[in-house]
Amino acid sequence: MFDALKPQLLDLLNYPEDSVNQRLQKLCNLLKKEIPYYDWVGFYFKNGKKEELKLGPYAGEPTDHTIIPFGKGICGQVAVSNENFVVPDVQAQDNYIACSITVKSEIVVPLFVNGENIGQIDIDSNTPDPFSEHDERFLEFVNAEVAKILPS
Numbered sequence: 388m389f390d391a392l393k394p395q396l397l398d399l400l401n402y403p404e405d406s407v408n409q410r411l412q413k414l415c416n417l418l419k420k421e422i423p424y425y426d427w428v429g430f431y432f433k434n435g436k437k438e439e440l441k442l443g444p445y446a447g448e449p450t451d452h453t454i455i456p457f458g459k460g461i462c463g464q465v466a467v468s469n470e471n472f473v474v475p476d477v478q479a480q481d482n483y484i485a486c487s488i489t490v491k492s493e494i495v496v497p498l499f500v501n502g503e504n505i506g507q508i509d510i511d512s513n514t515p516d517p518f519s520e521h522d523e524r525f526l527e528f529v530n531a532e533v534a535k536i537l538p539s
């Protein structure tokens with residue numbers, strides 16, 4: 388499934404007539420549509436010089452959490468840890484920001500540009516414990532490709 392998606396996502400990420408935001412939007416739409424247990428797919432980016440994340444393009448239900456302080460929630464923790472965070476059961480997490488009561492699990496993978504953690508991809512799932520190392524490797528691949536089209 389993941390390998391089959393790669394050509395399509397490379398095409399849309401490198402489509403010159405779309406803005407970067409349009410490409411990221413199409414990427415979110417593609418992942419949400421094609422991966423059955425990806426129910427919300429979005430990007431958060433460091434908000435300028437502030438110690439907070441700002442919501443970027445996403446696919447899925449709108450969220451109230453458009454700004455997330457560093458350290459808060461799964462996303463805020465990844466902003467400071469620089470490491471993937473796989474959450475098989477969100478209810479077992481103390482430091483978690485709920486976006487929707489239907490969400491059971493989450494994966495957040497940091498996005499590096501020139502070695503700096505400048506944001507992340509965040510996936511919510513309504514399925515319990517669906518994520519494996521295949522998701523981690525795939526989302527690392529996605530972020531490495533996104534990094535190539537972001538202004539550095």
Ligand code: SME
Binds near residue numbers: 511
């Ligand atoms: N659950 C996240 C907040 C973002 S929403 O999932 C879109 C967190 O705990 O950081």
